[in-house]
Amino acid sequence: MRLVPWQPEDLLRRLDDVVSVYGEAMGYRSELLQTRRGYIGAHARRRGFRAVATLTTEGSLAGFGYGYRSGPGQWWHDQVRSxxxxxxxxxxxxxxxxVVELHVRPAAQGHGVGARQLRALLAMADGRTVLLSTPEADEERSRAWRLYRRFGFVDVLRDFLFPGDERAFAILGRELPLAERPVNARRDAG
Ligand SMILES: CC(C)(COP(=O)(O)OP(=O)(O)OC[C@H]1O[C@@H](n2cnc3c(N)ncnc32)[C@H](O)[C@@H]1OP(=O)(O)O)[C@@H](O)C(=O)NCCC(=O)NCCS
Known part of the structure; x- marks a missing residue:
């Protein structure tokens, strides 16, 4: 497995693979994925866009993560702000x-890929803070939650409902930069 930084063009070129990893990781149906595909394409053009990908030795996409500078006028930013x-x-x-998306194909999960992607993305990120949203879940049993807690993310909002989505989300955040050698690190955590 190889972790590589991606430019917007890299993500756009491999949008089919990105949507496929996203769909597998989240278990989403294909109708929803088509809508998501449009958003992801548009996100790659946003200010401060940063992305990472994990490629297998054969070059197939095992995981990816991306984010950008959060600002007024963006739907997610305005919802959280309010x-x-x-x-x-x-x-x-x-x-x-x-951090807008962070996903690893199920077959590649549990080997530190997600942690390496998150660490690399946050090292490239521009900003004093980082925020993300994740579905509410049992913190002990959810891999995403364990990952974010290990990286020092704290609660910013809990049980938050975005319009049009009946699932409750948590908004988690931490300050940047990540420590070089965090005290409570486990493997690739921060
Ligand atoms: C959340 C997600 C991105 C995490 O990626 P991942 O590659 O599975 O996560 P990691 O492998 O880095 O961490 C998982 C475990 O592997 C362990 N690990 C870390 N480095 C390791 C290594 N080098 N070797 C073996 N195991 C390792 C971690 O300790 C961790 O253990 P834990 O789950 O018991 O805490 C991924 O599981 C995913 O895509 N999930 C579905 C979609 C999702 O929820 N995305 C986030 C939505 S906001």
Whole structure:
């Protein structure tokens, strides 16, 4: 497995693979994936876009992650902003990188790929804070939650409902940069 930084063009060139990894990782149906495909293509053009990919030795896509600078006028940013008080807005949203997607194909999960992708993405990210949203789940049993907690993400909002989605999400955040050698690190964690 090889971790590589991606330019917007790299992601756009491999959009089919990206959508396939995303669909497998999240277990989403194909109708929903088509809508997502359009969003992902548009995200690659946003300010401060950063992406990483994990390729197998044969060059197939095992995982990817990307994000960009979070700002007013973006749907996600505006939803989160509206739920925060003034102090939290200032702290979390003034100079913020959003991790938008982070996925690993199920067959490749559990070998540190997700942790390496997150570490690399945050090392390239521009911002004083990083935010992400993840579906509410049992923290002990969810791999995503364990990963984010290991990286030092704290609760910013819990049980948050985005319009049009009945699932509850948590908004998690931490300050940047990541420590070079974190005290509580486990393997690739931060
Ligand atoms: C969440 C996700 C990105 C994590 O990626 P991953 O590659 O499975 O995660 P990692 O392998 O880095 O970490 C998983 C485990 O492997 C362990 N691990 C880390 N480095 C390792 C290594 N070098 N060798 C073996 N195991 C390792 C970790 O300790 C971790 O253990 P834990 O789950 O008991 O805490 C991935 O599981 C995924 O795509 N899930 C579905 C989609 C999803 O939930 N995405 C996030 C939505 S916001």
């Amino acid at each position: 739920a925060l008080d003034e102090d939290d807005r200032r702290h979390w949203l003034t100079d913020c990188f959003e």
